[in-house]
Amino acid sequence: MAKAVQSLRPEMMQAAYILVMGIAGTGKSVIASRLVNSLRGTFVEADAYHSPENVERMRQGIGLTDNDRWPWLTAVAEAAIGAEGRPVIIACSALKRSYRDFLRAKIGAFPILFLTGAPELIGERLADRQNHFASASLLESQLQTLEPPAEDEDVVYLDIRMSPDEIVVFALAQLDGRTSTGG
Template identity: 55%
Template sequence: MGTAGTGKSEIGRRIASRLGCRFVEADEMHAPEAVAQMRNGVPLTDEQRMPWLDAVCDRALTPDDQPVIIACSALKRTYRDLLRARLGSARFISLEGTAVLILQRLQARRDHFATASLLASQLEILETPRADEDALRLDIALSPEALTDKACVWLLDEALSARYRA
């Protein structure tokens, strides 16, 4: 989770590959009108995000029970609560960085609908995970390899701990 430009897709793909999980890219489930709106620098409302989050959950829920890594902004706790309610056991890796670093990344990327014009609104609504949420907060100033390593260690430690608590 995190704002546009924090590397959710890149890190999510790396984690999924390393752990043998299925990968779900939430950006692929936005309605065409929502993509057009964001491409024009207009943020989505909560009402517009709810069907999208439901579509993300639908894609993640499959009968094979294979673990899934989802790249999804999940900027507000209510969004994360919806994901937890629909998916059951969900943990979050919050990719965080300075506004300057995120803006640099957004300005450098091409062919994505979430442009630098959305950053201010995303930072405004961002609710970083609190202590009572099952979340790991990581600084995107680290290399993709370091972020992936830290995330995988945390996920595996959490999975092992859950196994022995049961």
């Protein structure tokens, strides 16, 4: 990965914000943190902005409602706006188009890195998770809520069967190509 990252020119990374999204268990935090290191950016972990009530609901396997998510999304947007340094890499499920539109209205346009994979693989990952409030019991709720990003949302689809290094290299190449051509 180092060679691919070294070839990426920082001036080509013009996005102020980058959203790494997907349902629970797709690896948002891992990929976002690696992108932060590669781009020398700032990390906003959306999970850190859930209310204690939201965390407890998810621990119990209860999916969140829109009403549960709006204050959380507001806090995520405020954290991104207030973050030092750019780009700000936001790891956030942002499951619905309306949530992504809300974030865009608050922080401006951003490319989306959408982590996707087979429900069986995601279920295995969730079952293997240690010390996280989002467990396998939320998989069905997450899948039902998910509205995959549309092409007009500046989306890069990332297959979670790839290794984290492969995902990051591919994502960086896609972002570099888009910004270098004005895309």
